[in-house]
Amino acid sequence: MKRTEFSQIFADIAAFDGREVTVCGWVRTSRNSKNFGFLELNDGSYFKNAQIVIEQGVLANYDEIAKLNVGSAVCVTGTLVATPQAKQPFEIKAATVEVEGASTPDYPLQKKRHSLEFLREIAHLRPRTNTYSAVFRVRSAAAAAIHEFFQKDGFVYVNTPLITGSDCEGAGEMFRVTTLDLENPPRNEKGEVDYTQDFFGKSANLTVSGQLNAECYALAFSKVYTFGPTFRAENSNTARHAAEFWMIEPEIAFADLADDMDLAQRMIKYVIRSVMERCPEDLKFFNEFVDKGLLERLRFLVDSDFGQVSYTEAVRLLEEHKDEFEYPVYWGCDLQSEHERYLTEKIFQKPVFVTDYPKEIKAFYMRLNDDGKTVAATDLLVPGVGELIGGSQREERYDVLVSRMRECGLNEADYHWYLDLRKYGGAKHAGFGLGFERLIMYITGMGNIRDVIPFPRTVKNAEF
Amino acid sequence: MKRTEFSQIFADIAAFDGREVTVCGWVRTSRNSKNFGFLELNDGSYFKNAQIVIEQGVLANYDEIAKLNVGSAVCVTGTLVATPQAKQPFEIKAATVEVEGASTPDYPLQKKRHSLEFLREIAHLRPRTNTYSAVFRVRSAAAAAIHEFFQKDGFVYVNTPLITGSDCEGAGEMFRVTTLDLENPPRNEKGEVDYTQDFFGKSANLTVSGQLNAECYALAFSKVYTFGPTFRAENSNTARHAAEFWMIEPEIAFADLADDMDLAQRMIKYVIRSVMERCPEDLKFFNEFVDKGLLERLRFLVDSDFGQVSYTEAVRLLEEHKDEFEYPVYWGCDLQSEHERYLTEKIFQKPVFVTDYPKEIKAFYMRLNDDGKTVAATDLLVPGVGELIGGSQREERYDVLVSRMRECGLNEADYHWYLDLRKYGGAKHAGFGLGFERLIMYITGMGNIRDVIPFPRTVKNAEF
Numbered sequence: 001m002k003r004t005e006f007s008q009i010f011a012d013i014a015a016f017d018g019r020e021v022t023v024c025g026w027v028r029t030s031r032n033s034k035n036f037g038f039l040e041l042n043d044g045s046y047f048k049n050a051q052i053v054i055e056q057g058v059l060a061n062y063d064e065i066a067k068l069n070v071g072s073a074v075c076v077t078g079t080l081v082a083t084p085q086a087k088q089p090f091e092i093k094a095a096t097v098e099v100e101g102a103s104t105p106d107y108p109l110q111k112k113r114h115s116l117e118f119l120r121e122i123a124h125l126r127p128r129t130n131t132y133s134a135v136f137r138v139r140s141a142a143a144a145a146i147h148e149f150f151q152k153d154g155f156v157y158v159n160t161p162l163i164t165g166s167d168c169e170g171a172g173e174m175f176r177v178t179t180l181d182l183e184n185p186p187r188n189e190k191g192e193v194d195y196t197q198d199f200f201g202k203s204a205n206l207t208v209s210g211q212l213n214a215e216c217y218a219l220a221f222s223k224v225y226t227f228g229p230t231f232r233a234e235n236s237n238t239a240r241h242a243a244e245f246w247m248i249e250p251e252i253a254f255a256d257l258a259d260d261m262d263l264a265q266r267m268i269k270y271v272i273r274s275v276m277e278r279c280p281e282d283l284k285f286f287n288e289f290v291d292k293g294l295l296e297r298l299r300f301l302v303d304s305d306f307g308q309v310s311y312t313e314a315v316r317l318l319e320e321h322k323d324e325f326e327y328p329v330y331w332g333c334d335l336q337s338e339h340e341r342y343l344t345e346k347i348f349q350k351p352v353f354v355t356d357y358p359k360e361i362k363a364f365y366m367r368l369n370d371d372g373k374t375v376a377a378t379d380l381l382v383p384g385v386g387e388l389i390g391g392s393q394r395e396e397r398y399d400v401l402v403s404r405m406r407e408c409g410l411n412e413a414d415y416h417w418y419l420d421l422r423k424y425g426g427a428k429h430a431g432f433g434l435g436f437e438r439l440i441m442y443i444t445g446m447g448n449i450r451d452v453i454p455f456p457r458t459v460k461n462a463e464f
Numbered sequence: 465m466k467r468t469e470f471s472q473i474f475a476d477i478a479a480f481d482g483r484e485v486t487v488c489g490w491v492r493t494s495r496n497s498k499n500f501g502f503l504e505l506n507d508g509s510y511f512k513n514a515q516i517v518i519e520q521g522v523l524a525n526y527d528e529i530a531k532l533n534v535g536s537a538v539c540v541t542g543t544l545v546a547t548p549q550a551k552q553p554f555e556i557k558a559a560t561v562e563v564e565g566a567s568t569p570d571y572p573l574q575k576k577r578h579s580l581e582f583l584r585e586i587a588h589l590r591p592r593t594n595t596y597s598a599v600f601r602v603r604s605a606a607a608a609a610i611h612e613f614f615q616k617d618g619f620v621y622v623n624t625p626l627i628t629g630s631d632c633e634g635a636g637e638m639f640r641v642t643t644l645d646l647e648n649p650p651r652n653e654k655g656e657v658d659y660t661q662d663f664f665g666k667s668a669n670l671t672v673s674g675q676l677n678a679e680c681y682a683l684a685f686s687k688v689y690t691f692g693p694t695f696r697a698e699n700s701n702t703a704r705h706a707a708e709f710w711m712i713e714p715e716i717a718f719a720d721l722a723d724d725m726d727l728a729q730r731m732i733k734y735v736i737r738s739v740m741e742r743c744p745e746d747l748k749f750f751n752e753f754v755d756k757g758l759l760e761r762l763r764f765l766v767d768s769d770f771g772q773v774s775y776t777e778a779v780r781l782l783e784e785h786k787d788e789f790e791y792p793v794y795w796g797c798d799l800q801s802e803h804e805r806y807l808t809e810k811i812f813q814k815p816v817f818v819t820d821y822p823k824e825i826k827a828f829y830m831r832l833n834d835d836g837k838t839v840a841a842t843d844l845l846v847p848g849v850g851e852l853i854g855g856s857q858r859e860e861r862y863d864v865l866v867s868r869m870r871e872c873g874l875n876e877a878d879y880h881w882y883l884d885l886r887k888y889g890g891a892k893h894a895g896f897g898l899g900f901e902r903l904i905m906y907i908t909g910m911g912n913i914r915d916v917i918p919f920p921r922t923v924k925n926a927e928f
Contacts, residue, residue, distance in 0.1 A: 003718055005618055005686065024686070024718040026889045044685030045618055073683075073889040075718060100718065101860065101890030108888075124881040125888065127684035136681070140621040147611050154469055154509055157604040161919040162626070162693055163639075163708050165926040175627075175641045175663070177670065179697045182657045185646055193646045199639070199697055199707065201924035206641065213919055213928065217600070219537075220591035221508030222469065222488070229626055229693065233643050233663055243663065244627050254467055254488040254539060254564065396565065417588040417928055424572075424589065425490045425537040426565030455625040455677055460665035462629040464677065464881055 007045035009080070013090050017082040021092065023050060024075040024100065026128060029111050032066045039065075039097075041076070044127070047134055047281035051091040052076050059097055070110060071103030071128070116451055123455050123464050131290070134282035135452055138275055139440050145274035146227060146248055146436075149267055155250065156221040159228060160210030165202055166414055173233040174205040175243075206231035210249050211431060212365070212418050215394060218251035218429050219421050225250040227436075237459045239448040242437065244457040251431035257367075257376045257393040260430035261308070261353050264380055264389050268434075269302045275443055276302075283443075291445025297384055298443065300350070307352035309343070311335075311374065314354050317347055334361045335379075337386050344381040351382045364408040365418075366392040368400055378432075385442050391432025398422040471509035473544070477554050481546040485556065487514060488539040488564065490592060493575050496530040503532075503561075505540070508591070511598055511745035515555040516540050523561055534574060535567030535592070580915055587919050587928050595754070598746035599916055602739055603904050609738035610691060610712055610900075613731050619714065620685040623692060624674030629666055630878055637697040638669035639707075670695035674713050675895060676829070676882050679858060682715035682893050683885050689714040691900075701923045703912040706901065708921040715895035721831075721840045721857040724894035725772070725817050728844055728853050732898075733766045739907055740766075747907075755909025761848055762907065764814070771816035773807070775799075775838065778818050781811055798825045799843075801850045808845040815846045828872040829882075830856040832864055842896075849906050855896025862886040 004021045025043035032038065035056040040049040056062045068074070078094040108122050109129060119126040126132045150157065163177050179199040180186065188194040195203040210226040217224045226249040234241060250267070252259060276283060276298060287294040309317070318329045318339055327336040335343075335354070344352050356374040359366070366375035376393035395401040401422055405412055412419065440452040450456040455464045468485045489507035496502065499520040504513040520526045532538070542558040572586050573593060583590040590596045614621065627641050643663040644650065652658040659667040674690040681688040690713040698705060714731070716723060740747060740762060751758040773781070782793045782803055791800045799807075799818070808816050820838040823830070830839035840857035859865040865886055869876055876883065904916040914920040919928045 007618055024891070026684075044620070045687070071889040073717075073891040100892060101886070101888075103888045122881075124680040124884060125684075127681055133684065136622065136685070137620060139623075140615075140619075143621050143623075144611055144615045147608055151604075151608045154471055155604075156508070156601060157607050158600065158918055159603075159607075159693070159710055161708060161917075161921055161926075161928070163695075163921045163926055166928075173643075175643060176646070177639045177641060178646070179637075179639060180646065182640070182642070182644065182646065182649055199699075199923065200921065200926035202926065204926050216588040216928075217591055217918065220490075220589075220597065221600070223509070229623070231627075235663075244625060246623055253537075417586075420588060422565070424565075424567045425535040427488070427537040428564060453625075454622055454681065457625055457627050457664065459663065462625075462627055462664035462666065462668050464625070464630075464680075 003075070005045040006043050006048070006050055009050070009090070010046050010048060013080075013082050016080045016090070019080055020077065020095075021080050022075060022077040023092065024073070025050070027068055027070055027072045027074065027103070030066070030068060030070065037066050039068075039074070039076075041074070042128075042133070044133060047130070047137070047279075047285060049088075051088045052078070052097070053091050053093045054097060055094070059094060061097065061099075064099065065097045068099065069103040069105055069107055071107035073100035074098060075100055116448065120450055120456075127454070130285060132451070134279070134285050135440070135444055135446060136454065138279050138282050138444055139452060141275050141278045142271055142440060142443060143227070143436070145271040145278075146267070148274070149270045150225045150250065153223070155223045155225045156217065158210075158214055158217045158224045158226055160207070160213035160226050162207050162229060162231075163200070163204050164207045165200065165204055166212075173235075174208060175231055175233045177204045177206055208232060209247070209433065211251065211433065212415075214249055214251040214431065215421060215429065216417070218253045218431070219425065219427060222253045223250070235459055239450075240438075242449045242453060242456050242458055245449070245453070246436035248434045248436060249431060251429060253427045253429040255430050256428055257355065257378060257391075257430055260391050260393065260432055261306075261355075261378055261380075264353075264391060264432050264434075265306050265351075268380070268388070268439075271439070272298055272443060273302050286445045293384075294445045301382065304350045306380070307348045307350055308355060309348070309352060310355050311357045314343055318342065321346075332358050332360065340379070340381045340386040341383075344386070345383045349383070351380060353378045353380050359404075362392070364404045364410060365394050365401070367395045368404065376430075382442065385438070388438060388442060389432050389434045391430065393428070393430040396422055396426045396428055398426070467539070469509040470507050470512070470514055473514070473554070474510050474512060477546050480544045480554070483544055484541065484559075485544050486539060486541045487556065488537070489514070491532055491534055491536045491538065491567070494530070494532060494534065501530050503529075503538070503540075505538070506592075506597070508597060511594070511601075511749060513552075515552045516542070516561070517555050517557045518561060519558070523558060525561065525563075528563065529561045532563065533567040533569055533571055535571040537564035538562060539564055580912065584914055584920075591918070594749060596915070598743070598749050599904070599908055599910060600918065602743050602746050602908055603916060605739050605742045606735055606904060606907060607691070607900070609735040609742075610731070612738070613734045614689045614714065617687070619687045619689045620681065622674075622678055622681045622688045622690055624671070624677035624690050626671050626693060626695075627664070627668050628671045629664065629668055630676075637699075638672060639695055639697045641668045641670060672696060673711070673897065675715065675897065676879075678713055678715040678895065679885060679893065680881070682717045682895070683889065683891060686717045687714070699923055703914075704902070706913050706917060706920050706922055709913070709917065710900035712898045712900060713895060715893060717891045717893040719894050720892055721819065721842060721855075721894055724855050724857065724896055725770075725819075725842055725844075728817075728842075728855060728896050728898075729770050729815075732844070732852070732903075735903070736762055736907060737766050750909045757848075758909045765846065768814045770844070771812045771814055772819065773812070773816060774819050775821045778807055782806065785810075796822050796824065804843075804845045804850040805847075808850070809847045813847070815844060817842045817844050823868075826856070828868045828874060829858050829865070831859045832868065840894075846906065849902070852902060852906060853896050853898050855894065857892070857894040860886055860890045860892055862890070
């Protein structure tokens with residue numbers, strides 16, 4: 001049996017007109033009388049359903065097919081007829097319908113609107129709904145576009161390790177990874193848990209970022225990127241936090257903050273443009289049912305020249321509107337979401353890079369500016385979301401880096417290899433991090449991170 | 465400064481002949497006299513070095529440049545001159561050389577042959593050597609080809625979860641993921657460690673496979689694939705085991721074992737062909753210095769029709785040569801590496817799928833054949849390596865699956881969602897798993913998994 005996928009048919013209906021096809025999929029709806037009926041099928045390859053016409057006189061098993069419950073899997077062979085005048089662009093007149101797997105009347109996805117909360121409880125079935133089917137096709141298309149962008153541009157993809165003996169940012173709450181028996185762990189002579197007997201011979205955690213490892217590779221290949229999972233054991237039960245999520249972290253050598261921002265702008269536009277081309281029906285659905293301004297916002301982003309403003313200037317601009325904020329704004333403060341959105345939505349009315357933040361609110365590895373107070377960091381703020389990307393030029397000067405590490409209370413010995421990069425042919429380099437789920441939320445308009453991850457892991461939740 | 469990468473130049477030397485270029489990279493060797501010298505630079509974008517000509521009369525900082533240690537990072541602007549008669553195809557006559565970052569005389573990568581064991585200890589610097597530079601460019605090209613293959617064919621990329629509350633295969637040694645304080649974990653009234661107080665509200669581990677989750681998505685999108693990390697806490701210190709490695713797991717609905725093997729064959733040929741096209745210099749190097757028969761083996765694989773033999777027939781064939789094996793071979797035995805290699809290298813002399821293994825030696829989810837003794841499983845064996853891919857048609861029949869789970873001592877309640885897939889529109893489906901590192905070892909001829917992972921995690925080792 002050579003199966004045709006809906007995506008192939010919808011791409012060129014005329015080519016299939018009058019031809020026999022075999023399609024397979026799941027019944028979304030079924031309407032029928034004694035002699036005649038319709039099945040709406042979906043096979044997941046495309047947003048839209050195909051209409052199957054079933055007839056008593058044609059199908060030996062008509063009665064069985066007409067009684068099929070929603071959710072059943074069938075394979076249909078029949079003649080495709082284009083119906084340009086009708087609501088659906090074609091129908092398939094079934095010559096045979098084979099039941100691959102029946103469903104039951106208690107199938108949880110009956111034809112009615114279900115709440116996203118309910119659907120999260122059946123994460124194994126929710127990709128069969130319009131909303132999640134579209135979300136995860138978009139997620140796949142965006143991932144493909146990211147690889148495409150970097151590969152075309154000569155970047156080397158690096159898989160940085162997930163299990164780590166070190167805490168990258170000197171901060172961040174981490175998950176422990178262990179094979180010790182928690183009921184009765186081995187102990188050393190001081191009575192402490194003896195991690196030398198653990199799998200890795202020492203205490204190990206799940207990484208919060210691949211950046212420091214990626215820097216090693218940038219200083220060998222010039223241009224590299226990671227695209228893999230990262231973890232945060234933060235006890236935050238919000239719509240924007242997950243314990244496990246995917247990050248994209250490019251790192252470029254012989255490059256400064258301006259090169260970094262240029263890369264970020266080109267990448268984000270490429271990915272969004274690519275998803276708009278590949279998933280028009282999915283985005284149309286989001287625009288209609290999830291976020292009315294979505295398509296306009298995306299089109300605006302790919303067409304606009306991103307703005308740029310220093311943190312110092314941004315704070316000055318925000319101070320002019322200080323009465324409008326819940327949180328105080330002043331030089332030295334960490335910008336709150338309300339500040340970020342005000343900057344991009346009200347003041348600049350377009351995506352904007354904020355640069356050169358006070359060193360106190362940024363990580364130790366960011367390059368110290370000549371003023372001694374700020375670092376060459378940048379956050380990309382976009383309307384409707386706020387921060388989408390965070391990046392920086394890295395401190396390539398050995399002595400400056402060591403003194404920043406001391407200021408931050410880090411142990412140099414733990415970072416001997418990271419410091420080596422500044423001793424042996426160090427080079428100006430920069431990079432950024434993009435949270436993949438945050439990008440998918442931005443592209444789809446979905447408001448909760450739990451709805452853009454197939455099986456989300458959050459506080460008190462690791463089901464499926 | 466607009467930098468040109470070596471990969472661009474080597475792709476079309478004639479186009480750059482006589483033009484001014486700026487290149488950046490790391491000094492691999494330096495030879496010079498008082499007035500005149502050569503630097504060999506490499507920027508990681510290509511296997512080969514570029515030769516830079518430096519002259520006392522031209523460079524104000526000639527003395528500094530001539531004294532640079534190996535490993536230094538420099539940016540050179542100068543005129544490119546094609547030298548088709550010389551050993552190197554072009555040279556760049558430097559007008560300026562800027563030192564980005566000096567190196568020191570104790571730089572560990574001096575121009576001499578280093579052992580792979582030594583280089584593993586400096587995993588942060590080893591990508592700057594010929595061997596590892598080639599390995600990780602090939603790894604990146606192979607990853608890109610995998611995404612390209614599946615995306616072109618309409619597959620949806622799914623990120624299955626890494627942290628899991630369940631043990632997929634009912635076997636496999638797993639890492640625990642926890643935020644409990646190991647020194648003093650909370651305990652319940654029975655005195656046991658109280659995992660309800662752990663981050664996820666229950667005991668959690670790192671996944672050994674995304675397959676069961678991927679099946680949920682295959683039964684919504686028809687064709688899906690995963691490409692992500694998996695983990696094994698096996699205490700095996702061999703050249704083929706790592707605690708953290710990447711897997712590719714496609715899963716297809718409305719498909720049987722034959723479709724699965726067809727997909728595996730198409731995929732593996734696509735990826736290898738693609739790497740041969742993109743990384744010819746890297747493969748040439750491996751063929752010359754790592755594995756003399758490499759290119760011949762790869763060419764043979766992409767051109768051959770893979771064979772197919774049932775396990776039962778394979779055992780019969782092997783029994784004819786039983787004196788040649790260390791381990792006994794008999795119906796019911798798990799084939800050893802020596803058996804697998806004998807089959808593919810001596811008997812079939814090409815890649816071969818072995819199918820329909822005894823159910824006792826395979827996982828519970830594999831589809832029971834009509835003989836009641838074997839399951840619709842397949843392993844792809846390839847010359848020089850043995851098993852490269854393992855796959856199966858999945859058991860789609862609810863009752864058969866439940867009875868297999870009972871036989872295997874699994875708790876049905878833990879798999880309620882997996883069983884649901886057989887209740888609500890189940891369909892014939894199949895899939896396979898390909899260990900990404902094993903593939904890279906096959907393509908490069910590298911013999912140790914530690915040499916194809918940027919920062920490998922193995923027993924007692926989680927450095928960097």
